[in-house]
Amino acid sequence: MRTITPAAPLADDDFExxxxxxxxxxxxxxxxxxxxLLVNMALAAVSLATGRHWAIFPALGWGLGLAMHGVGVWLSLGGGGLHARLLAxxxxxxxxxRDPW
Structure with missing residues (x-):
């Protein structure tokens, strides 16, 4: 598999x-x-219904994972539907x- 680097000129297939x-x-x-958000809102509702406040622990743990995922996606990448808008x-x-001017 060929590595694609943004600094090198990209062929049309590589660009896409x-x-x-x-x-x-x-x-x-x-x-x-x-x-x-959906799962942790449900866990919070169950936690409040039982009278205990345990839902913060899964929210914090998963939140850390979500933050690390975000750092990996947003910092490493640089610069119709949501997927179509992001693709465009x-x-x-x-x-x-690609444009030198």
Whole structure:
């Protein structure tokens, strides 16, 4: 498998593959964050219904994992539906990097 580096000129196939990879990574983080919110709201409701406040522990642990996932996605990547908008944005960013003027 060939490594794609943004500093090197990209062929059209590599350009599209990199845009799709970046958009998919961001979409994966959005799905992770949505699941985090839904599950932890349910756990908080159960925790409050039982009269104990244990739901903070899974929320903190999973929150740390979500934060690390976010750092990996947002810092390593740089610069219709949500996935389609992210894909279009990545194509625009890559096109701007490709254009020498």
């Amino acid at each position: 593959a990199l845009a799709r990879k970046r958009a998919s990574a961001r979409m994966g983080w959005y799905v992770h964050a949505a699941l985090y 944005r990545e194509r625009e960013r890559l096109a701007a990097q």
